[in-house]
Amino acid sequence: MPGPLSLFAVNAVLILSTDDHSRIFAKYYSPPHPPAGAAPNATDYPGANPYPTVKEQKAFEKGLIEKTNKQTSDIILYDNRVVVFKMENDVMLYVVGSSEENEVLLYNVVLALRDALGILFKGGTDKRSIVENYDLVALAIDEIIDDGIILETDPVMIASRVSRAPAPDVPNMKNIDLSEQGLLNAWEFGKRRLAEGLRQGL
Template identity: 35%
Template sequence: MSLYAVQAVLILDSAGERVLSKYYQTPRASALATSPVAEQRSFEQKLAAKTKGVNDDVLIFDGHLVVYKQLADILVYIVAPLDENEVLIFQTLTTLRDVIDNALNHRVDKSNVLDRYDCVALAVDSVVDNGIILSNDSALTSERLTRSADEELTMPTVDFSETGFKSMFDFAKGRLAQAVRHQLV
């Protein structure tokens, strides 16, 4: 198990054509990340053919651990090294599915993914960035994605006096308590 748990996130249509793909160049990356686009597309086509009509969620394919889910007319895949924890990768896929579903207002299909491509790409980047799993909490990640800019919390100005440090400590204590309450809900 490593910090760099994901080698690729792929969203393919039912014909195996690329809708969104992100290959990560990490210390544990396979040759896929640096291979030409034609080889990546060939990998995607073979993967789609292998999973077409199969309702399994986890498989070993071409030296990779692959977890996938079908959402309407698209398939979402996460490709990881063989030695990675499949439960962790599957939970990441479930989180990604839920975040995409929320970002698209529960209307997940190829046309909506293409229409709201920016939201889907942001959802993928909010869950996995550069091969590192950032979040497995779909509710928190969805909330962050749907929060408007004016709702963002602002940091108070920093005052380096004794009262300033107490204020910073109180602010941090409040944020920590809020995060703990959110995790318990």
Template identity: 65%
Template sequence: MAPGMSLSSVNAIVILNIDDGSRIFAKYYSAPHHAPTASSSHQSSGPYADLKSQKTFEKGLLEKTSKQTGDIILYDNRIVLYKMESDVMMYVVAGVDENEVLLYNVILALRDSLHLLFKQSVDKRTIIENYDLVSLAIDEIVDDGIILETDPTIIVQRVSKAPTQDVNLSRIDLSEQGVNNLAQLGKAKLTDWLRQGL
């Protein structure tokens, strides 16, 4: 690999409230394998190491993108991809030398995963009420700045809620035929669910 190359390509994923610019979700990444050098040992790692610099960046970012109609901008020497949904703005922030197409797939994966999880209602209230699912979905997409998955159906399968009702185990048919019937039912339900979601 070339000296400057790294799998860690995402600097931050941020979700902001459009109305007042408040932070709903923010996760900033720094490459986990970069050790501080002697000249930079007094600084924290990452481009936005403290809360003040993060808030300043987010405020400027929202001001810059709130009136835009595109999906990508260059801001603060970073590539920023963004999508607006209802009353929130979602951002993926990366270095200027990163692949824009791959980053665009990340923002689409985030948006589409939330649409599938929340049945098309992606807004501030829904995100706050389901903060755990949002956090899990983002962790499935990006971990420590490394892009792991961009297929929304796979992401949703990994983070979907477990059944809320207790299952009566004595009523489950564990014979070979019973398991086969259950598998067929599951495939049919998943197919129906995916058709409704898309």
């Protein structure tokens, strides 16, 4: 019988090397607040991180890549977890959820990650591009998932938020009008920009 539904769908996002089976990126999630009545270090409630120590995480990852390296399907049950994965060149992208989690939901997350990285790296998603652009990868994953909650699965939206052009330099302090009218103008400009941003769904 399925367990209680939880917003905290994702236990972990992993990017592992298929060459030497090393960890390139790993993020394990736990809800910020365990449910009432849960033991202090419990890992058996929905969304809890099942691998709280680095040693446990590395053991899980080693077994996972050995299991999936020669798989033809993209979804497996491993260590009582639903794992969806995609291979890109010399890396494997994984999204891990609990055994009761919806596979289609998790699969959409791994596809969103793969496609967002494909947009950011212009199709060249490999170990080198991930290591050289680690900040973009981390930001993209943060756009998709927060505390294990899936926020966004549109790769175009994810990539556009991560790769937005830097804001122009702050204007020279001498050119700032600090009169009452100047401050009012700045306030109006800020309000207009905020309204535009909200309309564009930022």
